[in-house]
Amino acid sequence: MKANRQSRPSRRLATSLAAATAALALIAPAVQAQDKPVQLKLSSWVPAQHPLNPALQAWADDIKKESGGTITAILFPSEQLGKAFDHYDMARDGIADFSYVNPGYQPGRFPVMAGASLPFLFANGKEGSAAIDAWYRNYAAKEMKDVKYCFAFVHDPGTFHSRKKITVPGDVKGMKVRPATSTVGQLITSLGGTNVQASAPESRDMLERGVADAITFPWGSIGLFGIDKVVKYHMDVPLYVTPFVWVMNKGKYDAMSAAQKKVIDDHCTSEWAQKVAGPWADFEFAGHAKMAALSGHEIYKLTPDQLDAWRKAAAPAEAQWAEGVKKAGEDPKAVMDALKASLAKYKSAL
Template identity: 55%
Template sequence: MNTRIPSVARAVAGAVFLLGALGAQAQDKPVELKFAHWLPAMHPLAKTGFEPWAQSVEAASKGSIKIAFFPAQQLGKAADHYDMARDGIADVAWINPGYQAGRFPMIAAGELPFLIAKPGPGSAALDHWYRSYAAKEMSDVKVCFVHVHVGTIHSKTPITDPAQLKGMKIRSANGTVAQTMTLLGATNVQVSAPESRDALEKGVADAITFPWNSIVSFGIDKAVKYHTDMRLYASDFAWVMNKDWYNKLAAGQKKVMDDHCNNDWAAKVGAAWGDDEDAGQQKLEKMAGHTIVKITPAQLDGWKKATEPVYTQWTVGADKVGVNGKQALDELQRELATRKAAN
């Protein structure tokens, strides 16, 4: 009796199964990913972040994941993009959590004044720290990664001292910056980035907190002429994914998405966009009619001291959602220091 036949048959069957599995993976059913954001299609982040990421996803999936962009609030208002991803209006959406103040208290730590100095390593630090909170705080969606930009205050008159903000109308970048402005006696103007220039030109706002180069790309350089030279705040951003869309992907496609939703991409996007934004300072410095307002070390210390209560407010907010706020903030500050991203 030839006992080799069953083992050979099993080997052949196994090989056929493996080839079939590999063939299925190589021929994953094509899917479209609707990527929604609210920036102009030619914004620097679109060119340094969105498009390179999309090209990498398409290449890694051998073309089975095709990405269609919906920029400039085509699918909904800027503040609605989280819910758009949750509800499947978009498959992936780029969001500013701070546009819905109080809804996402943990990630708001990244917005604290004078906390983050460098957007690349700062993005990597915040992304690494936030992953332990993301599943609970943004449970409606699958968080891909988070990143930041760093900005300052741009105004119609020069600003060097926090006391000057009292009575001013300021368009704040996010909820934490709004808290900061309220603390300093300013009135907050609640408009999204695409609506900011109009608010300034109509006198609805006197100043804006914004990153450097976006002042130019949004045309806001036509409305403000003074730019205070300090790292006042950061804005947090997250790439969030519709869970149902992700769950329907083939195994190989899920791996592609997982490989593009990690800390490396957070650092890469944060650095590419952040460095581009920071380069806008030199661009504005060379533009006629614009002034970079210098801040002395003593003046900077005054700003930091005046904004300290915002840290306490964040800690109390974290405590309210069952997190030890002081401990969590200490962990974030250590992560920033480790990556040499602290302000």
């Protein structure tokens, strides 16, 4: 009888353990399915040593940490997965899972975003990145519907760098200029210049061969891409910024678990836009002093009258931009007012 009394708890324990094991067996596949490993291909077309790449890697490392190691990433810089011009379509088509895109490389395709590259809007790149992202979130789902929008950002303001000195808008007439964006290209055309299309990595060669006489570029990247070897005049004014976006393949996102999607969403914010853009903004800002220290280069400021002439010269480009926005079904005044309000909010307005 004693043995029987001892065996009953043992049998109950065994039954409970068996039930628990069976329950875990049912749950385990669901957990594994929910948290299956995901590896992301991140594509960046700037050189490996560009300050944007470490910032993107830090972003990816934080995603790995927050996902409990289930989301990992490999960064491919230097156009390894495709040309700079193709990066939006690369994300759309799944050639890359995340792509670094310059919307201005495809004139007319993203008319709303083009407004951010109109002259004399942005005072800086760091706060400006938070400002452009907060603004563009209202338009991205429609304008970039082929991809999952993550965030937008800008570099620190750029300007004209040229073989001959450019001080007034009339100096551009007859010149061949590589514009940073389609909006800057509209300004060049309205001033009687000719646009020469080239991605950043191709630009030095274009200038060296005389295919272009001038380029609009941020300060630090002039040295990074070797453009300081072929131009020597630099207009000292915050003329424009180039807007960029970091976008994701929709299918890759849709295949993730709800928990993994939340990790991605938490890393696609205005705060992360500023964090990723920050090191690059600092690099470009520091480029001004580096250029000033080089011999054989002239950095020149504009007089108030010259600056006023440039602001007036930019008006036709804004009118042309507005027409494109109207065709896309948006109100250009409302779009521009919203951008300026965001710039003021984030202390990045000129």
